[in-house]
Amino acid sequence: MGAPATVQLEGQSLTCAGEWRLPGVAALEARLEQLSLPRGRLEISGEALEGLDVAGARLLHRLVSRVEAAGGEVNLHLCEEHRRLLELAARVRRPERLHEPRESFLSEVGRVSWEHWWEFRGFLGFLGEVVAEFARRLLRPSTARPRRFLNELEQGGVRAVPIVAVLSFLVGLVIAYQLSTALDTYGATVFLPELLTTTMLRELGPLIVAILVAGRTASSYAAELGTMKINEEIDALRTLGISPFDMLILPKLLALIFALPLLTVLAGLSGMLGGALVNWAVHEQGVTAFLQRLPEGMSYRHFWLGLVKAPVFAAVIALIGCRQGLRVKRGAGGVGQATTRAVVQAIFAVIVINAVFSIIYNLQGL
Amino acid sequence: MTRPAGQEPHIELEGLRFQRDGRPIFEDVSLSIPRGKVTAIMGPSGTGKTTLLRLVTGQLLPERGSIRVDGQEVTGIGREALYRLRKRIGFLFQHGALLTDLDVYENVAFPLREHTQLPDCLIHHLVMTKLQSVGLRGAARLMPSQLSGGMARRVGLARAVVMDPELVLYDEPFAGLDPISMGVIVRLIREINEALGLTSVIVSHDIEEVSQVADWAWIIADGRIIAGGTPEELRGEESPWVRQFMHRLSDGPVPFHFPARDYPEDLREVPR
Numbered sequence: 074m075g076a077p078a079t080v081q082l083e084g085q086s087l088t089c090a091g092e093w094r095l096p097g098v099a100a101l102e103a104r105l106e107q108l109s110l111p112r113g114r115l116e117i118s119g120e121a122l123e124g125l126d127v128a129g130a131r132l133l134h135r136l137v138s139r140v141e142a143a144g145g146e147v148n149l150h151l152c153e154e155h156r157r158l159l160e161l162a163a164r165v166r167r168p169e170r171l172h173e174p175r176e177s178f179l180s181e182v183g184r185v186s187w188e189h190w191w192e193f194r195g196f197l198g199f200l201g202e203v204v205a206e207f208a209r210r211l212l213r214p215s216t217a218r219p220r221r222f223l224n225e226l227e228q229g230g231v232r233a234v235p236i237v238a239v240l241s242f243l244v245g246l247v248i249a250y251q252l253s254t255a256l257d258t259y260g261a262t263v264f265l266p267e268l269l270t271t272t273m274l275r276e277l278g279p280l281i282v283a284i285l286v287a288g289r290t291a292s293s294y295a296a297e298l299g300t301m302k303i304n305e306e307i308d309a310l311r312t313l314g315i316s317p318f319d320m321l322i323l324p325k326l327l328a329l330i331f332a333l334p335l336l337t338v339l340a341g342l343s344g345m346l347g348g349a350l351v352n353w354a355v356h357e358q359g360v361t362a363f364l365q366r367l368p369e370g371m372s373y374r375h376f377w378l379g380l381v382k383a384p385v386f387a388a389v390i391a392l393i394g395c396r397q398g399l400r401v402k403r404g405a406g407g408v409g410q411a412t413t414r415a416v417v418q419a420i421f422a423v424i425v426i427n428a429v430f431s432i433i434y435n436l437q438g439l
Numbered sequence: 440m441t442r443p444a445g446q447e448p449h450i451e452l453e454g455l456r457f458q459r460d461g462r463p464i465f466e467d468v469s470l471s472i473p474r475g476k477v478t479a480i481m482g483p484s485g486t487g488k489t490t491l492l493r494l495v496t497g498q499l500l501p502e503r504g505s506i507r508v509d510g511q512e513v514t515g516i517g518r519e520a521l522y523r524l525r526k527r528i529g530f531l532f533q534h535g536a537l538l539t540d541l542d543v544y545e546n547v548a549f550p551l552r553e554h555t556q557l558p559d560c561l562i563h564h565l566v567m568t569k570l571q572s573v574g575l576r577g578a579a580r581l582m583p584s585q586l587s588g589g590m591a592r593r594v595g596l597a598r599a600v601v602m603d604p605e606l607v608l609y610d611e612p613f614a615g616l617d618p619i620s621m622g623v624i625v626r627l628i629r630e631i632n633e634a635l636g637l638t639s640v641i642v643s644h645d646i647e648e649v650s651q652v653a654d655w656a657w658i659i660a661d662g663r664i665i666a667g668g669t670p671e672e673l674r675g676e677e678s679p680w681v682r683q684f685m686h687r688l689s690d691g692p693v694p695f696h697f698p699a700r701d702y703p704e705d706l707r708e709v710p711r
């Protein structure tokens with residue numbers, strides 16, 4: 074490294090020295106901005122320059138243009154090599170992009186909505202493809218891959234058991250606490266088991282499971298398929314005459330559809346357990362008493378109404394994860410984006426579908 | 440365009456047109472690949488050699504033109520037929536494209552396990568023979584992440600031929616190999632070809648190796664076939680395109696640069 078870049082102004086002459094190179098350009102630019110250039114003729118001597126690169130030449134060119142714009146005249150003393158570099162820098166035009174008008178708020182809203190609409194249509198398209206493929210497979214069950222299915226079942230289902238159990242237990246506990254405080258005011262604590270059943274079995278249990286699985290599994294599907302896409306593994310499968318659908322998507326989809334209802338049952342049970350614990354601690358009623366309070370028939374209904382949602386959630390989560398993974402374009406950043414999108418879309422979809430279910434149940438008077 | 444004489448074609452391309460993101464890769468490509476021979480496809484980097492192989496296996500669809508493999512049109516066939524066709528084609532990917540969650544052994548065994556009902560001991564035998572022939576029998580239990588680039592490609596090669604396909608497409612089998620394994624692979628391709636009478640297509644830049652192994656070579660540049668002939672014929676070819684390529688001249692009609700705007704224009708100031 075040579076001496077740092079310097080400029081010195083004495084009367085009508087400016088002396089440049091040192092290394093006018095990229096590392097020093099920022100400091101040099103600030104220094105040049107501060108210079109109050111004299112009117113009229115300016116002598117710039119660059120013979121003492123130890124080095125010049127395109128960035129430095131660009132600064133020098135800007136200095137020259139500044140003087141000329143102010144009506145002055147410049148006399149440059151440069152060695153031949155540096156002069157050529159300066160010419161190259163002078164040919165560089167300002168980008169037109171600078172003059173591009175900023176997007177208005179309204180057009181941004183429009184564009185984003187349009188993009189979301191296309192995203193949704195893309196998903197529907199993918200769903201259609203999968204259903205068609207699936208129907209074709211039903212005719213020939215020999216293409217099934219039990220080993221892959223079991224493997225996915227372990228990854229997406231069995232491994233999620235501890236976290237689902239613990240979290241829904243805690244949620245059940247908290248809800249029971251809140252409910253019993255509220256019910257206490259009216260002396261209606263006997264209704265605690267009933268209310269708890271509705272919330273845990275019908276609403277919160279399925280939702281907790283779906284959101285957990287969306288976070289755990291949709292992301293891992295997207296990352297797995299995305300990485301395989303980038304490594305050309307998906308292409309390799311195709312050229313080996315193996316459909317990625319059979320090998321990757323179908324086992325994941327079926328495993329999740331199978332696992333999610335079971336996890337939902339688990340979540341309901343451990344949530345109820347948490348509630349029973351609160352009931353025992355606060356109201357000093359044993360678990361048997363708690364169970365006896367459960368209105369018969371009623372809890373079965375809630376249980377089934379909750380359970381019906383699980384496979385739908387599962388299918389949507391698996392499909393969103395797979396679709397985002399398969400859409401990855403080249404590059405590691407693409408995988409990151411795909412996982413994020415997968416999780417966000419999956420959770421969003423789960424909550425929206427849950428709302429739709431609620432509306433339907435209500436309309437049906439269930 | 441000249442064609443390899445006296446041979447029934449295994450692959451035939453006619454009037455092929457293909458573009459990517461609006462940029463034409465092939466304008467009008469016609470070529471034929473004789474059955475049972477080793478044919479090389481050469482050309483500068485980025486001209487679409489890999490793309491050509493992908494078109495042949497039906498991974499990409501051309502905009503126009505026909506692609507016939509074994510007399511069968513690839514562009515219009517149904518999925519089932521396409522997958523059946525692919526089972527008869529071995530494909531060596533430029534970067535190996537091994538399945539990363541299987542080890543070397545399982546990668547090579549994969550097509551056998553998928554497409555055949557062979558007993559395990561036979562599969563073992565086949566896999567070990569193929570690994571031996573690429574010099575990687577000792578690496579059977581390594582995972583793909585533990586391999587070097589050249590090793591991965593050799594495993595890819597073993598996997599490409601493990602089903603004894605009728606047609607093998609090699610995408611740059613020699614790149615990144617040391618001279619010794621290069622020699623081994625050249626011999627291997629030749630041997631596989633002669634012993635099994637299969638058709639081989641090699642994409643490569645290595646003129647020396649191609650001359651040793653290929654019966655016929657096509658040179659692609661700028662979206663077109665610019666020459667075809669035996670390696671000896673191409674060496675003697677007068678056209679500046681071919682001369683530049685065969686004699687490794689940096690100056691000539693073949694562009695080294697990816698199509699771009701004016702150089703100074705790309706050097707312009709960073710937008711603020």
Ligand SMILES: Nc1ncnc2c1ncn2[C@@H]1O[C@H](COP(=O)(O)OP(=O)(O)OP(=O)(O)O)[C@@H](O)[C@H]1O
Nearest residue numbers: 459460464482483484485486487488489490491533
């Ligand atoms: N997925 C893709 N999307 C868009 N363009 C692509 C894609 N893959 C390749 N291309 C473009 O297609 C052209 C041909 O690519 P291809 O990989 O076939 O080149 P190649 O001849 O195999 O080069 P090399 O010898 O370097 O492997 C390149 O210019 C590349 O930019």
Ligand SMILES: [Mg+2]
Nearest residue numbers: 488489533610
């Ligand atoms: Mg290539």
